[in-house]
Amino acid sequence: MDQSATATPRDIPERGRQPRKPVVKPERTRRQLSESRLGKYLFVLPAVLFIGLLMIYPLFYNLNLSLHDVHLSNFLAGERPFVGLQNYFDAFSQPAFWHSLWISLLYTGGSILFAFLIGYGLALFFDRAFPGSGTMRAVLLVTYVLPSVVSGTVWRWMLQGDSGIVNALLQGIGIIDEPVHWLIHGPTAMISVIISTVWVTSPFVMILLLAGLQGIPPGLYEAAKIDGTNAWQRFRHVTLPMMRPVALTVLLLSFIFTFKTFDNIYVMTKGGPGDATGIMPIYAYDKAFNFFEFSDGAVASTVLIIISIVMALLYFWMTRKEEAA
Amino acid sequence: MATLDQQPDTAEQGQDRFARRKRTTQYGKAAVGLLIVLVYLFPVFWMVSTSLKLRGDVFSIPPELFPSPVVFGSYIESVFQSPPVLRALLNSLVIATGTLFLTLVLGTPAAYALARLRLRFTVLISLVLLLAQMLPTINLALPLFVIFTDVGLVDTYAGLILANTALALPFAIIILRPFFLSVPGELMDAGRVDGCTPFAVFRRIVLPLIRPGLITVGALAFVTAWGEFVFGLTLATSEELQPISVALNRFIGQYGTRWADLMAVATIAALPVIVIFAGLQRFIVGGLTAGATKE
Numbered sequence: 001m002d003q004s005a006t007a008t009p010r011d012i013p014e015r016g017r018q019p020r021k022p023v024v025k026p027e028r029t030r031r032q033l034s035e036s037r038l039g040k041y042l043f044v045l046p047a048v049l050f051i052g053l054l055m056i057y058p059l060f061y062n063l064n065l066s067l068h069d070v071h072l073s074n075f076l077a078g079e080r081p082f083v084g085l086q087n088y089f090d091a092f093s094q095p096a097f098w099h100s101l102w103i104s105l106l107y108t109g110g111s112i113l114f115a116f117l118i119g120y121g122l123a124l125f126f127d128r129a130f131p132g133s134g135t136m137r138a139v140l141l142v143t144y145v146l147p148s149v150v151s152g153t154v155w156r157w158m159l160q161g162d163s164g165i166v167n168a169l170l171q172g173i174g175i176i177d178e179p180v181h182w183l184i185h186g187p188t189a190m191i192s193v194i195i196s197t198v199w200v201t202s203p204f205v206m207i208l209l210l211a212g213l214q215g216i217p218p219g220l221y222e223a224a225k226i227d228g229t230n231a232w233q234r235f236r237h238v239t240l241p242m243m244r245p246v247a248l249t250v251l252l253l254s255f256i257f258t259f260k261t262f263d264n265i266y267v268m269t270k271g272g273p274g275d276a277t278g279i280m281p282i283y284a285y286d287k288a289f290n291f292f293e294f295s296d297g298a299v300a301s302t303v304l305i306i307i308s309i310v311m312a313l314l315y316f317w318m319t320r321k322e323e324a325a
Numbered sequence: 326m327a328t329l330d331q332q333p334d335t336a337e338q339g340q341d342r343f344a345r346r347k348r349t350t351q352y353g354k355a356a357v358g359l360l361i362v363l364v365y366l367f368p369v370f371w372m373v374s375t376s377l378k379l380r381g382d383v384f385s386i387p388p389e390l391f392p393s394p395v396v397f398g399s400y401i402e403s404v405f406q407s408p409p410v411l412r413a414l415l416n417s418l419v420i421a422t423g424t425l426f427l428t429l430v431l432g433t434p435a436a437y438a439l440a441r442l443r444l445r446f447t448v449l450i451s452l453v454l455l456l457a458q459m460l461p462t463i464n465l466a467l468p469l470f471v472i473f474t475d476v477g478l479v480d481t482y483a484g485l486i487l488a489n490t491a492l493a494l495p496f497a498i499i500i501l502r503p504f505f506l507s508v509p510g511e512l513m514d515a516g517r518v519d520g521c522t523p524f525a526v527f528r529r530i531v532l533p534l535i536r537p538g539l540i541t542v543g544a545l546a547f548v549t550a551w552g553e554f555v556f557g558l559t560l561a562t563s564e565e566l567q568p569i570s571v572a573l574n575r576f577i578g579q580y581g582t583r584w585a586d587l588m589a590v591a592t593i594a595a596l597p598v599i600v601i602f603a604g605l606q607r608f609i610v611g612g613l614t615a616g617a618t619k620e
Binding site for chain 2: 040041043044046047048050051054055057058059061062065070075122125126128130131132133136138139140141142143144145146147148149150151152153154155156157158160162163165168172199203204207208211256257259260262263266267281284285288289294297298301304305308309311312315316
């Protein structure tokens with residue numbers, strides 16, 4: 001009686017799962033059991049606390065910030081009046097906000113399209129076994145781990161108007177007559193940041209697609225060969241359809257990781273000229289750290305995070321369906 | 326000669342010729358592959374090449390591929406004799422090393438528990454961790470700046486290490502969990518039978534077996550924290566504490582057209598990453614894909 005009174009609700013399903021054990025356990029064993037169960041959670045507790053304090057709490061803090069009116073003067077004074085959704089209405093009525101969303105989609109779309117095509121090409125080439133192919137495809141991945149400020153600076157130098165190597169090359173082979181001042185004009189600045197992003201991400205896309213290519217059963221290709229197909233037909237009717245699910249998840253993943261880019265554009269153009277490359281993360285940063293409109297920055301980052309979360313959930317959902325199939 | 330060639334081969338000769346032709350195309354492919362790699366990595370070469378040129382030679386038209394003469398002036402002047410650059414390198418070293426240790430200390434036990442101790446919500450926690458990696462860094466930088474201002478962590482190493490660990494910890498746990506899953510359960514049971522506490526099982530039996538995982542996570546945490554930019558830009562407002570990434574970005578404006586100097590700083594900033602990548606390539610390549618995707 002005494003023991004059943006002290007049993008915590010958690011003990012009950014545990015006991016139910018092991019019906020063969022004696023119903024009345026000695027007191028000592030039970031204490032040991034609960035100690036080790038507590039011990040289990042001690043392993044995750046520090047990490048959970050850390051993530052809670054430094055990731056989840058800040059994200060909610062951000063949400064909260066977006067519902068208050070916080071700018072430089074009252075931030076320092078510590079006043080943060082609650083204004084409800086007013087900041088959102090203000091942001092949504094500004095063309096600059098919608099412009100940054102459009103620029104983000106343009107930049108992300110352009111980058112993932114070309115990174116996907118180049119990554120696919122590289123994957124098809126390096127999928128074949130030849131001496132050094134493994135090392136070569138790993139070496140390509142160095143562009144992905146290089147500090148983004150380094151790659152941004154190097155591309156800035158290569159695309160420089162008067163003495164950049166890109167202009168010299170394009171003039172050398174006769175594509176352009178006059179040097180192009182890539183980062184000074186809006187449309188070419190967008191092309192520039194897309195080029196450097198594609199350079200960084202294509203090898204990563206290649207690695208992800210390679211995993212998919214290697215999962216295609218070789219028997220399918222052999223059967224197609226027996227049917228007298230040529231290499232193009234096999235690519236068109238075996239590789240492409242077999243790769244479709246993998247390709248879609250890779251595209252989605254690229255979208256998620258490109259949409260959140262900040263460094264590359266900040267280093268190359270700071271969102272300029274004007275706001276020609278002013279993607280949403282740059283817009284949010286400018287609002288908060290250059291104009292000290294913390295609430296406006298928080299609104300932009302809330303919208304940013306909602307888009308990211310929706311895409312991430314879509315990715316989870318798609319990969320889940322894949323597993324079930 | 327022609328008639329000789331037309332004679333039917335014996336089976337052995339035929340196989341030999343086939344193997345030789347196959348080997349030739351193999352080397353042909355390898356040559357094309359090498360060419361692709363060289364062209365693709367040209368920007369890295371161009372960075373190093375520019376950094377070794379005389380300041381004036383940088384502007385020569387048409388550009389010279391290789392520096393002649395090779396000079397180290399930009400490295401001496403703009404790196405080794407430049408206190409701000411040395412300071413920024415030291416800052417990055419402190420931040421990246423701190424992040425590496427904090428990530429391992431927090432991430433390893435958590436990954437172990439999620440893999441082995443049959444906790445509730447394991448799937449949910451894993452999804453949250455994966456999601457955490459997909460969120461824009463700026464989403465964290467903005468509130469962290471406001472919070473850190475309140476608690477006095479802006480402009481401190483501690484603040485930067487904490488923020489960088491927040492980025493590294495989710496992928497550390499995701500990468501480490503499969504390593505723990507691959508440890509044979511019998512080994513751990515044996516330890517438990519011998520009277521080890523859960524902590525002793527973890528420390529004495531499991532940890533030594535998952536060293537490759539720890540190396541992967543350590544390398545990735547260091548490399549990402551070394552190159553991290555957004556937190557350096559927002560949470561370190563004084564130049565004294567800014568990492569090399571932020572310093573390099575600042576020099577773009579300051580150096581004007583001294584591209585050789587800028588490329589020398591860029592090369593030095595990239596060097597630790599390239600060295601670690603070259604040395605621990607197989608760990609890093611595996612870790613990058615495992616950390617970003619859902620199996």
